[in-house]
């Protein structure tokens with residue numbers, strides 16, 4: 001079986017950026033993507049999310065950014081990625097769902113139902129969308145109403161006229177409340193009081209927030225989302241919900257879930273028809289477990305104080321779209337850093353005659 005110089009797993013923003021830069025550096029590689037069409041996580045975002053609703057999708061390297069129109073994000077971004085893959089003739093194979101990556105005497109073996117690939121280096125770009133985080137609360141399974149996570153949010157219309165509890169303190173919860181408050185009776189619960197930004201979100205403030213996540217990754221801690229350290233902002237779309245007072249009426253988490261609603265710590269009961277868990281995601285990296293990259297602190301430590309993309313425990317492996325680079329702009333930059341990391345490793349590692 002041929003041995004590739006590099007394999008990229010995932011063809012979202014991070015994987016495509018990496019592939020573009022690997023190609024520019026003349027490094028033969030393949031991109032394996034579990035989805036059956038281009039678009040990464042954007043293919044799966046809810047229909048009501050338009051390009052004007054998203055915070056801003058950065059351009060892919062060497063391209064102009066996708067326009068901020070009223071078009072659905074789950075159509076516009078996939079079309080943008082698809083045109084990009086074609087324009088740069090990127091070597092994407094799909095659908096290929098990688099189950100695990102193992103080590104065979106210094107060569108990385110990538111296993112999927114669709115085939116097996118061998119490579120000298122690997123760039124992991126699998127994002128978080130396929131690994132939603134749902135906390136467990138007592139009584140959750142007894143609830144008779146509907147429960148959704150961000151990953152299967154059906155859009156606001158499904159909730160019209162119902163009593164909905166939104167759980168979570170991130171940007172998605174803020175957006176859901178903004179869309180739901182004008183048409184439903186909505187409640188908000190978070191573990192910690194939300195931190196609002198009142199000042200402008202300048203590039204300096206963004207860099208400071210990213211630096212906080214870098215520090216965690218440098219210490220081998222599990223990364224937080226970048227948004228959790230930037231603070232929350234209300235956009236024009238959320239002004240009506242703000243006027244209705246939903247953001248001020250936020251409550252701490254309930255104690256348990258009962259068939260018709262939730263019970264708060266003070267013993268009082270609230271009836272709800274639906275619970276929407278906007279409780280975030282975790283890095284989708286289970287397939288890397290056989291490589292033992294995690295530190296004892298739970299995360300994968302990256303080089304250069306968390307600003308790099310190379311796994312400290314194994315310089316053959318790059319992680320992009322992980323921790324500080326988990327945004328479209330961060331993923332773009334990480335793609336370039338990772339491609340350079342791959343080149344550096346290949347330049348250093350002697351190529352055994354029997355494997356080429």
Ligand SMILES: Cc1cc2nc3c(=O)[nH]c(=O)nc-3n(C[C@H](O)[C@H](O)[C@H](O)COP(=O)(O)OP(=O)(O)OC[C@H]3O[C@@H](n4cnc5c(N)ncnc54)[C@H](O)[C@@H]3O)c2cc1C
Nearest residue numbers: 010012013014034035040041055056098127321326327328
């Ligand atoms: C609701 C929401 C809104 C957001 N809005 C913005 C925004 O406005 N601006 C912004 O900058 N960021 C935003 N983000 C964050 C941003 O979407 C992500 O950081 C970025 O798009 C992730 O790109 P990615 O390439 O890392 O991952 P993804 O886009 O998730 O791509 C990962 C790819 O890897 C594939 N994959 C996963 N596992 C495997 C496997 N085992 N084998 C093979 N392939 C696999 C998937 O099929 C997918 O194609 C938002 C996130 C969410 C959840």
